[in-house]
Amino acid sequence: MSLRIVVCGDDTVGKSSLIAAFTKEEFVSSVPGIIPPIVISKEDFETQRDASDEGDLNLLSLSDHLPDKTVIVDTRATDQAALSRELKQADVILLVYLDHYTYERVSLHWMPMFRAMGVNVPIIVCENKCDAVEKSSSSFKHIRSDEFMPLISDYKEIEACLRCSAKTNRNVVEAFYLCQRAFTHPISPIFDSKEGSLKAAAVEALKRIFFLCDGDQDGLLNFKEFSDLHMKCFSRPASQEQFDDILQTVDAIILPEDSTASSTRGISENAFIILNKIYAEKGRHETIWGIFRAFHYTNSLSLNDKFLYPKIEINQKSSVELSPTGYRFFVDLFIKFDKDNDGGLSEVELNNLFVPTPGIPKLWTETQFPSSIVCTEKGYVSLQGWLAQWNLTTFLDHKTTLEYLAYLGFDEGNSTKAIKVTKPRKLRQKQGKQYRGPVTDRNVFNCYIIGAPKSGKTSLLESFIHGTFSDIYLPTIKPKVCVKDIELRGGKQCYLILEELGELEPAILENQKRLDQCDVICYTYDSSDPDLFQYLVDLREKYHKLLDDVPSVFAALKADLDKQQQRSDVQPENYTRDLFLSSPSHISSSWTTSIHELFIQLVDAAQVPSTATPGLETHPDTKDFENVKPVVIAGGAIAVMAIFSVWIFRSAQRQSSSM
Structure with missing residues (x-):
C-alpha cells in the first residue's frame, strides 16, 4: 500500500x-x-x-x-x-x-x-x-x-x-x-463539520461497539468493561483515573440508589457517543479510528469483508460443523441474554441478542425458525434448539455462521476457529458397485424424507421436534427443515437434520450436488393406504442412477392402522430385499419408541453407508463400524458439555439467590 x-x-x-x-x-x-x-x-x-x-x-x-x-x-x-x-x-x-x-x-x-x-x-x-x-x-x-x-x-x-x-x-x-x-484516519466518514455532529454511520457503529462491550448488558460500561475496550483498541488497559476523568468530562456519573462505590459507576451509550464527538471536535481522529479499527470497520464504516467472510478451504465432499469453541461461544451467548433464567429466549430476548447484527439470518426465516427446532413450553427458543439451529445453519451455509459470529462479537481471533471442516467423504468400490466409505468425524447428518402426498412425512417431522402430530392434512408446498440432537445407543449424541422437499422434490433429486450433501434418504409410505408404495417404486426407477449411491432406509408410517396389501408391482418387503436393504421399519407417531429407533437407524445408515446402500450385497467389516464410534462419542460429548455447563450455571444462580 x-x-x-x-x-x-x-x-x-x-x-x-x-x-x-x-x-x-x-x-x-x-x-x-x-x-x-x-x-x-x-x-x-x-x-x-x-x-x-x-x-x-x-x-x-x-x-x-x-x-x-x-x-x-x-x-x-x-x-x-x-x-x-x-x-x-x-x-x-x-x-x-x-x-x-x-x-x-x-x-x-x-x-x-x-x-x-x-x-x-x-x-x-x-x-x-x-x-x-x-x-x-x-x-x-x-x-x-x-x-x-x-x-x-x-x-x-x-x-x-x-x-x-x-x-x-x-x-x-x-x-x-x-x-x-x-x-x-479520515474525518469525513465520522464527523459532519457543517452540522458539528457525528455522522449517522459513525453513531450506529459506536452503538454496536458499546453493545458488544457491555458484557453484563446493564446499559453501562463499568471500569472493567471500559478497560477491556481500551486494551482491545490501544493494547493497554485504562487507569481508574482515566475512567473517572471521562465520567466527569461527559457528565455521565451514574450511582445506583443503594451504593456510592465508584466501581459501580459507568458510561452510558449516549455518553460514549458524546465522548467520541468530543474527540472528533478536538481533531482526535486517531482515537476514534483506533476504536473502529479494533472492531474491524473500514474507512466507509462498514465491517471489513475479510472479517465477515474469512477464507476457508472446503472440499466439495466435506461438511462444516461447529467446533467446541463455537459451541462454547453460542452457549455463553444464550446464557448472557436469557435474562429471566427460564431456559428459553423470548422474542424480546432474541431481538436484543441480534441487535449488533442485520437481524435474524435470512436462512432462519427460510427454514421456518423457530418451528424448525425444539422450543420450551412457552414457545421460547431453548438452549437445545438454539445449538441445533446453529448446527443447521453451519451445515447448510457456513458463511452465514461466520458472518454472524463476526457480528455477534466472537473474539477468538479468526471466526473460523468456531467451526470445523470434516474429512472429505471417500468412495469405495466393491463388486462393480460404488458406495460411500464409513464416516469417521461427522456429528451432523442430513436426511431427505421422501414419499407420496399423505404418506405422513410432515407428521414424522412434527413428532421429531415436538413429540406430537396433527391429524389435519396440509399439503407441503415449500420445503420443510427441522433439526434436533438425538441420543444414540449407549448415550452418544449427534444432530439429525430432516428435510421434507415439497414441490422442489424433482429439482433436488436431479441435482447431484444436493444429493452429495445428503447423508441418507428415508423413503416413507402409508402402510394403511394400498396406493402409496408404488410412488416410491416409480420415483426410484426414474432417478435410480442418482439415488442408488445414497444410503437408504424405508419406513412404513401409520403402522398403528390396519396394514394393507400394496397395489404395486412388488411388495415393500420384496422390494427392499431385492435392493439388499433392511425391511421397512413399521412406524407410528403413537409409538414413541418406534420413531426414536427410526432416527437411530437413519444415523447408523449415514455413519456406515455400506449397510444401507441400494444394490450393495456385501455388508461391511465390523472394523468399519468401529471406526465411527470415537467420532460419535466426541460429538455427543460436546453437546453434553454444553448442556451441562448451563445446568451448573443455573444451579449456582439458584444457590446464590437462596442465600
Missing part, C-alpha cells in the same frame, strides 16, 4: 520549499522551480513525525496503518496537463496558499477546479511562510481561526487547515502528518 500526496497551489507560494524542508529536515534556501517526486519509506516518515498528544483515551499511533511508502509530488500551477494528471492520481492533496489573494483563490479557483475534475480525496489546506506568527506549542494543533472556518464549513473535502513556515520549520512535519492521517 502506498500513499500519493500531491502538493499544489499558485506559483510562488512556497510548495517546493515546503517539500525540501520536510525531506531535508531544515530550510533549503535555493530549490528548483519544481522538485521531482520523492519517495519516503514508512520507517523514514516515522522518524520525522513528532509524537502525538495523549488524553483520556491514549491516541493510537499511525504506525500500524502507515502506508509502506509515501510519494510526495510537486506541481506547477501553469502546467495544466501535468497538474490534471497528478491530481487524478492523488490520494491526498496538500493545497498551499500564501497571502490574501492566494487565499481567495482557494475558494474561487482551486476547489471548483477539483470538483469539476471529479477529484474526491481529502484536502489539507496550508498557509505557508508564516514566519512572523508567534510560535505555537511544540505539538501541532488545528488552527480554526476566522480565516479557516469558511473553508472548512463550505468544503467537506477539506480535512484540516494549519499555518506553516518552511524557513523556521514550523508545522512542516505536521502538514505532511495531516496528509498521512487524512489517508489512514
Whole structure:
C-alpha cells in the first residue's frame, strides 16, 4: 500500500520549499522551480513525525496503518496537463496558499477546479511562510481561526487547515502528518463539520461497539468493561483515573440508589457517543479510528469483508460443523441474554441478542425458525434448539455462521476457529458397485424424507421436534427443515437434520450436488393406504442412477392402522430385499419408541453407508463400524458439555439467590 500526496497551489507560494524542508529536515534556501517526486519509506516518515498528544483515551499511533511508502509530488500551477494528471492520481492533496489573494483563490479557483475534475480525496489546506506568527506549542494543533472556518464549513473535502513556515520549520512535519492521517484516519466518514455532529454511520457503529462491550448488558460500561475496550483498541488497559476523568468530562456519573462505590459507576451509550464527538471536535481522529479499527470497520464504516467472510478451504465432499469453541461461544451467548433464567429466549430476548447484527439470518426465516427446532413450553427458543439451529445453519451455509459470529462479537481471533471442516467423504468400490466409505468425524447428518402426498412425512417431522402430530392434512408446498440432537445407543449424541422437499422434490433429486450433501434418504409410505408404495417404486426407477449411491432406509408410517396389501408391482418387503436393504421399519407417531429407533437407524445408515446402500450385497467389516464410534462419542460429548455447563450455571444462580 502506498500513499500519493500531491502538493499544489499558485506559483510562488512556497510548495517546493515546503517539500525540501520536510525531506531535508531544515530550510533549503535555493530549490528548483519544481522538485521531482520523492519517495519516503514508512520507517523514514516515522522518524520525522513528532509524537502525538495523549488524553483520556491514549491516541493510537499511525504506525500500524502507515502506508509502506509515501510519494510526495510537486506541481506547477501553469502546467495544466501535468497538474490534471497528478491530481487524478492523488490520494491526498496538500493545497498551499500564501497571502490574501492566494487565499481567495482557494475558494474561487482551486476547489471548483477539483470538483469539476471529479477529484474526491481529502484536502489539507496550508498557509505557508508564516514566519512572523508567534510560535505555537511544540505539538501541532488545528488552527480554526476566522480565516479557516469558511473553508472548512463550505468544503467537506477539506480535512484540516494549519499555518506553516518552511524557513523556521514550523508545522512542516505536521502538514505532511495531516496528509498521512487524512489517508489512514479520515474525518469525513465520522464527523459532519457543517452540522458539528457525528455522522449517522459513525453513531450506529459506536452503538454496536458499546453493545458488544457491555458484557453484563446493564446499559453501562463499568471500569472493567471500559478497560477491556481500551486494551482491545490501544493494547493497554485504562487507569481508574482515566475512567473517572471521562465520567466527569461527559457528565455521565451514574450511582445506583443503594451504593456510592465508584466501581459501580459507568458510561452510558449516549455518553460514549458524546465522548467520541468530543474527540472528533478536538481533531482526535486517531482515537476514534483506533476504536473502529479494533472492531474491524473500514474507512466507509462498514465491517471489513475479510472479517465477515474469512477464507476457508472446503472440499466439495466435506461438511462444516461447529467446533467446541463455537459451541462454547453460542452457549455463553444464550446464557448472557436469557435474562429471566427460564431456559428459553423470548422474542424480546432474541431481538436484543441480534441487535449488533442485520437481524435474524435470512436462512432462519427460510427454514421456518423457530418451528424448525425444539422450543420450551412457552414457545421460547431453548438452549437445545438454539445449538441445533446453529448446527443447521453451519451445515447448510457456513458463511452465514461466520458472518454472524463476526457480528455477534466472537473474539477468538479468526471466526473460523468456531467451526470445523470434516474429512472429505471417500468412495469405495466393491463388486462393480460404488458406495460411500464409513464416516469417521461427522456429528451432523442430513436426511431427505421422501414419499407420496399423505404418506405422513410432515407428521414424522412434527413428532421429531415436538413429540406430537396433527391429524389435519396440509399439503407441503415449500420445503420443510427441522433439526434436533438425538441420543444414540449407549448415550452418544449427534444432530439429525430432516428435510421434507415439497414441490422442489424433482429439482433436488436431479441435482447431484444436493444429493452429495445428503447423508441418507428415508423413503416413507402409508402402510394403511394400498396406493402409496408404488410412488416410491416409480420415483426410484426414474432417478435410480442418482439415488442408488445414497444410503437408504424405508419406513412404513401409520403402522398403528390396519396394514394393507400394496397395489404395486412388488411388495415393500420384496422390494427392499431385492435392493439388499433392511425391511421397512413399521412406524407410528403413537409409538414413541418406534420413531426414536427410526432416527437411530437413519444415523447408523449415514455413519456406515455400506449397510444401507441400494444394490450393495456385501455388508461391511465390523472394523468399519468401529471406526465411527470415537467420532460419535466426541460429538455427543460436546453437546453434553454444553448442556451441562448451563445446568451448573443455573444451579449456582439458584444457590446464590437462596442465600
